[in-house]
Amino acid sequence: MKVYPRICGAVFNNEKESDKVEGKMKAVQILEPGKFEVISIDIPKPRRGEVLVAVQSVAICGSDPNIFSGKVRKNGWPPYYPFVAGHEFAARVVELGEAVTTLKVGDRVAGEAHCGCGTCEMCMQGFYNLCLNYGNSDAGHHHYGHNTPGCYAQYQVYDQKALTLLPENVSYDEGSLADTGGTAYNALKLTGVEPGGYTVIIGPGPMGIMTMMLAKAMGSRTIIVGRRERLQVAKKLGADFIVDYEKADDPVAAVRELTEGFGAHQVIECAGNATAYFEAVKMARKRGHVALISIPGDDGQEIAVKSMIMNQITVHGVRANPNCSRTVLNLMSQGAVDARGMITHTFPIDMIHEAFDTFINRKDGAVKVVIHPNGEEQEK
Ligand SMILES: [Zn+2]
Numbered sequence: 185m186k187v188y189p190r191i192c193g194a195v196f197n198n199e200k201e202s203d204k205v206e207g208k209m210k211a212v213q214i215l216e217p218g219k220f221e222v223i224s225i226d227i228p229k230p231r232r233g234e235v236l237v238a239v240q241s242v243a244i245c246g247s248d249p250n251i252f253s254g255k256v257r258k259n260g261w262p263p264y265y266p267f268v269a270g271h272e273f274a275a276r277v278v279e280l281g282e283a284v285t286t287l288k289v290g291d292r293v294a295g296e297a298h299c300g301c302g303t304c305e306m307c308m309q310g311f312y313n314l315c316l317n318y319g320n321s322d323a324g325h326h327h328y329g330h331n332t333p334g335c336y337a338q339y340q341v342y343d344q345k346a347l348t349l350l351p352e353n354v355s356y357d358e359g360s361l362a363d364t365g366g367t368a369y370n371a372l373k374l375t376g377v378e379p380g381g382y383t384v385i386i387g388p389g390p391m392g393i394m395t396m397m398l399a400k401a402m403g404s405r406t407i408i409v410g411r412r413e414r415l416q417v418a419k420k421l422g423a424d425f426i427v428d429y430e431k432a433d434d435p436v437a438a439v440r441e442l443t444e445g446f447g448a449h450q451v452i453e454c455a456g457n458a459t460a461y462f463e464a465v466k467m468a469r470k471r472g473h474v475a476l477i478s479i480p481g482d483d484g485q486e487i488a489v490k491s492m493i494m495n496q497i498t499v500h501g502v503r504a505n506p507n508c509s510r511t512v513l514n515l516m517s518q519g520a521v522d523a524r525g526m527i528t529h530t531f532p533i534d535m536i537h538e539a540f541d542t543f544i545n546r547k548d549g550a551v552k553v554v555i556h557p558n559g560e561e562q563e564k
């Protein structure tokens with residue numbers, strides 16, 4: 185892992201646990217589409233049910249460059265400028281708002297992007313990722329780093345519902361991957377992964393590699409389909425088989441060959457390229473399950489509908505990670521998921537431009553790139 189020199193530490197000595205944290209903090213503000221800077225702004229105050237956290241590790245998500253560039257503005261991400269994005273993080277609780285019952289000052293936590301209102305039909309069923317009050321912050325809904333300020337900052341306020349305690353032996357860096365891991369786990373849960381089967385993962389990016397490790401932890405054999413260096417990273421982190429897009433004439437045939445001709449029990453699509461949605465269905469066996477994680481462009485993507493019907497294949501859309509953080513963090517704690525192995529680079533917040541450049545351009549074999557807003561000091 186590449187650790188870049190710390191240029192500047194925290195504004196506050198955050199080793200000291202305090203009841204009130206006031207003053208200024210560093211935050212990455214998106215000023216206009218494509219333009220962002222580290223700027224000093226006021227530390228926010230926690231409201232009822234919220235806590236203030238000192239952010240220790242933020243993982244750059246594949247969706248962040250689109251939020252920074254203004255490409256997903258039509259979704260309301262970001263809703264205004266300047267805006268603080270970021271949603272994959274681990275942090276330490278430094279101040280409690282009123283009526284916080286689940287956390288105390290000093291707790292180490294991992295965050296989630298989605299916080300539901302808690303009272304609509306979807307939230308009541310546990311699907312707060314699909315909250316019917318989406319975008320209504322007065323009703324208690326937040327999509328952190330998307331329509332509500334997020335974690336590219338030294339401090340941020342979060343609803344207690346969006347935070348999960350870190351097991352003692354899980355570091356902040358590992359904890360920042362709980363959100364990615366949660367989405368991967370949600371996909372696997374939806375497909376009903378069982379031990380002894382085959383899971384195909386299309387796309388060996390951070391989401392695909394995390395899906396591979398979780399599927400393996402759940403007892404499935406794993407086949408990862410992709411290209412170049414990242415395929416080798418997936419292999420190193422435990423993929424049973426790899427299918428190289430650039431070498432295999434027909435990736436669907438290659439998967440069938442590896443699965444005794446029948447296809448896989450589950451296929452998880454994490455690539456988002458033009459053919460992946462179509463091939464995902466073709467790679468599944470009869471009565472298999474397909475989960476689609478990547479969000480396609482507005483022109484949509486073709487799915488192999490005839491194969492889906494004739495082979496009675498179930499296709500699941502996967503949105504985010506409701507009720508998945510605890511399981512993923514426990515699997516990290518047990519050593520079944522090597523989150524550390526995916527983190528190739530860390531940067532201080534002042535080097536945010538270098539960090540994004542490294543992540544976007546996959547420089548130096550970059551897989552997951554993590555920012556340390558409060559310096560390199562990682563552990564308690
Ligand atoms: Zn993310």
Ligand SMILES: [Zn+2]
Pocket residue numbers: 300301302303304305306307308312314315316317
């Ligand atoms: Zn709701």
